[in-house]
Amino acid sequence: MDSDHQSIPMGRIQTLQKSTATFGVVVADDDPMIRSVLRATLEAIGVSVFVTSNGQEAVELASRVQVSLIILDLMMPRMNGLAACHCIRKQPGNAKTPIVILTSTVGEDTEAEASRVGATAYFVKPFRPALLLQALSQYLPISDAVRAGISRDADRVNGITQPASAPVRVTRPTRSASGDMLDRNKNILNVLRG
Secondary structure, three states: OOOOOEEEOHHHHHHHOOOOOOOEEEEEEOOHHHHHHHHHHHOOOOOOEEEEEOOOHHHHHHHHHHOOOEEEEEOOOOOHHHHHHHHHHHHHHOOOOEEEEEEEEOHHHHHHHHHHHHOEEEEEEEOHHHHHHHHHHHHOOHHHHHHHHHHHHHHHHHHHOOOOOOOOOOOOOEEEEEEEEHHHHHHHHHHHHH
């Protein structure tokens, strides 16, 4: 395990009492950047995040802390995500906890294997945090107001404009002293296509 301050040392995992809080997420990924992004994204909506860098610690953490969601990378040290998912599913308190596989591994066989070992969903990296959060929100006990905010953020990322009730102002190019602005824009495009 790396010295990433967001990871929970194995010794500390062993001393955690089984929590009754259900508004938390376990994130297991060996990439510190992915862990950071997921942690910041989830904490922004008030979720407690328990982070680790390998599958074995994810299994141990899932046995000690009751959470609403578990996110596993596939390719991790000490135990891969499929094996971790299988072990977590066998734990009495996690038989129905949503487990999401988040990986850069693409393939129908891998996705089918993830489903076979008990994964609830399979998402592929790279991802946009707002869009991933929107997909994950269905597994989180969040308020309608937070859910609506997540949807608005995801819509912005997707380039969807404001609802029809909000007026959209369209401006037309005007003539300038140096000629028709529309013709200049066409010339610029032709140069760029070049």
